[in-house]
Amino acid sequence: xxxxxxxxxxxxxxxxxxxxxxxxxxxxxxxxxxxxxxxxxxxxxxxxxxxxxxxxxxxxxxxxxxxxxxxxxxxxxxxxxxxxxxxxxxxxxxxxxxxxxxxxxxxxxxxxxxxxxxxxxxxxxxxxxxxxxxxxxxxxxxxxxxxxxxxxxxxxxxxxxxxxxxxxxxxxxxxxxxxxxxxxxxxxxxxxxxxxxxxxxxxxxxxxxxxxxxxxxxxxxxxxxxxxxxxxxxxxxxxxxxxxxxxxxxxxxxxxxxxxxxxxxxxxxxxxxxxxxxxxxxxxxxxxxxxxxxxxxxxxxxxxxxxxxxxxxxxxxxxxxxxxxxxxxxxxxxxxxxxxxxxxxxxxxxxxxxxxxxxxxxxxxxxxxxxxxxxxxxxxxxxxxxxxxxxxxxxxxx
Numbered sequence: 001x002x003x004x005x006x007x008x009x010x011x012x013x014x015x016x017x018x019x020x021x022x023x024x025x026x027x028x029x030x031x032x033x034x035x036x037x038x039x040x041x042x043x044x045x046x047x048x049x050x051x052x053x054x055x056x057x058x059x060x061x062x063x064x065x066x067x068x069x070x071x072x073x074x075x076x077x078x079x080x081x082x083x084x085x086x087x088x089x090x091x092x093x094x095x096x097x098x099x100x101x102x103x104x105x106x107x108x109x110x111x112x113x114x115x116x117x118x119x120x121x122x123x124x125x126x127x128x129x130x131x132x133x134x135x136x137x138x139x140x141x142x143x144x145x146x147x148x149x150x151x152x153x154x155x156x157x158x159x160x161x162x163x164x165x166x167x168x169x170x171x172x173x174x175x176x177x178x179x180x181x182x183x184x185x186x187x188x189x190x191x192x193x194x195x196x197x198x199x200x201x202x203x204x205x206x207x208x209x210x211x212x213x214x215x216x217x218x219x220x221x222x223x224x225x226x227x228x229x230x231x232x233x234x235x236x237x238x239x240x241x242x243x244x245x246x247x248x249x250x251x252x253x254x255x256x257x258x259x260x261x262x263x264x265x266x267x268x269x270x271x272x273x274x275x276x277x278x279x280x281x282x283x284x285x286x287x288x289x290x291x292x293x294x295x296x297x298x299x300x301x302x303x304x305x306x307x308x309x310x311x312x313x314x315x316x317x318x319x320x321x322x323x324x325x326x327x328x329x330x331x332x333x334x335x336x337x338x339x340x341x342x343x344x345x346x347x348x349x350x351x352x353x354x355x356x357x358x359x360x361x362x363x364x365x366x367x368x369x370x371x372x373x374x375x376x377x378x379x380x381x382x383x384x385x386x387x388x389x390x391x392x393x394x395x396x397x398x
Contacts, residue, residue: 035059038378039069042371047072050260052345052364053249054082057371058282060357062383064294066286074363075247076260084283085231087245088361089265090346091276091339093285094234095200096308097223098215098274099140099323102207103304104222106136111210113137117182120206126183133187136206139199141312141320145187146196149173150180164256166248166263166342173201174272193313193320200275207274215274226298227291232280234273236265241281246363248343253365260364266342276341282359285348289357292350309335309352324350332380334373340365347372354383 039057046052054072061067068084080086105111118132130145138144149155150172158169172178178201188194204215211218216234224232233239248265250257257263268277280288292305313320316328326335336349347360349372356379358372 035061035067036069038375042374043069043071046362046366046371051251051366052362053079053260054246055360055362055371056082056084056086056088056282057375058084058286058357058359059375059379060286060290060355061379062355064290064355066283066290068282068286074244075262076249079247080244082246082363085241085281086361087231087236087239087241087279087281088346088363089236089248089341089344090278090280090285090361091341091344092197093280093337093339093346093348094274094276094278096323096337096348097219097232097278098200098203098207100304100308101215101218101222101274102136102140102203103307103322104301105207105211105218107300107304107307111136111206117202120210121179121202122209125179128183128185130187131182131185136203137312139196139203139206140322142193142195142199143191143313143320144196144199145191145194146185146199146202148195149197150177152177163254166250166254166257168264168266168268168342170197170266170268170272170276173197173275174268174270178202178205178271193318197272197275201271204271204274219274222301222304223288226301227287227296229280229284229287232278232284232288234268234277234279236279239279242279245279246344246361248341249364250343251345251362251364251366252368253340263343263365276339282361285359285361286357289348289350289359293352293355293357309350329373330377330381331384332377334376336372338369340367345369349373349376351376351380354380356380356383 043055043057053076056068056070058068070082072082073079106113113136115136117127117134134144155172161167162169207218231239236242248263250259250261250263296302308322309324311319311321311326319326324335324337334349334351339346343365345362345366347369350357358375360372
């Protein structure tokens with residue numbers, strides 16, 4: 001059967017990341033310190049406290065300049081230094097890419113947002129009355145009412161095993177079992193964003209069924225190829241730099257593995273590939289972030305990326321765009337995604353008003369990943385401070 005608000009490995013929110021309002025402190029860093037100093041002040045304490053063996057912080061400035069700051073090592077005890085081109089698994093940040101593939105296909109007329117599972121899935125799959133009404137747009141915005149994953153003996157057993165070993169427990173979402181419980185699905189009484197790996201596994205299935213192509217082909221054709229993201233893909237072993245990738249480590253999870261121990265990579269082969277299987281690096285993610293705010297030279301892709309940031313379910317916290325989340329924090333609006341997967345934590349955040357972005361990748365599973373929010377808030381406040389200072393200067397005629 002499907003289960004409701006219970007989540008095996010994360011809370012039932014969209015972000016799975018606690019938002020700390022104290023992140024607005026130190027906002028005027030343009031006056032009090034340079035970018036390197038600010039990033040150091042946020043990143044180095046994580047290493048000093050043993051929270052992660054390494055991390056990389058990438059920053060896109062308002063002038064379009066991209067800078068990365070690497071800390072720590074890819075592995076312990078004899079790892080390589082973390083750099084901007086170091087590969088990481090990014091977990092659910094993958095969802096942003098596959099959602100934007102869906103946007104491109106909708107804009108091309110291959111799919112429609114209002115199409116329902118009744119037409120998107122084969123007629124041989126039994127669907128409840130509520131399941132038949134789920135739309136493509138609801139899958140992409142996490143508003144379908146589907147739970148995070150199915151509740152079955154297999155997934156519960158796999159989860160317990162994961163707590164002691166770190167092994168992937170989402171295997172049952174990676175094959176045709178994702179369809180098994182749709183016949184009994186009942187939509188919650190309250191319609192609101194509700195994070196669902198199951199919904200994105202269905203999205204993967206639908207994209208492959210409608211186009212006849214695997215998600216790695218769709219990603220290359222529609223996103224990574226046009227943007228020149230040569231270090232981003234689902235087949236990690238084929239990516240440049242794989243041999244020196246960041247190795248995942250236990251952190252807040254798995255509960256019964258000591259923090260700092262290495263944990264296994266998670267591998268997917270079917271319907272969870274697009275939802276959680278992406279490997280990439282900070283350099284590529286900064287290019288990807290910039291493409292959402294500056295022209296890429298591909299008008300159709302520009303339109304799709306802008307559309308992906310449009311809020312479809314509005315609220316002050318965790319407003320739902322297309323895989324992206326939008327929060328009002330302090331005086332700033334941040335559009336972001338987070339990912340947590342076997343030994344890794346990832347963050348990508350945009351401030352579209354100031355055309356700035358921050359990427360944070362850790363090779364440890366840590367729920368708290370507020371560096372990105374804190375840095376974006378400080379940068380946004382600094383830009384506002386500059387604007388206020390410019391307005392207050394007396395006008396001098398030429």
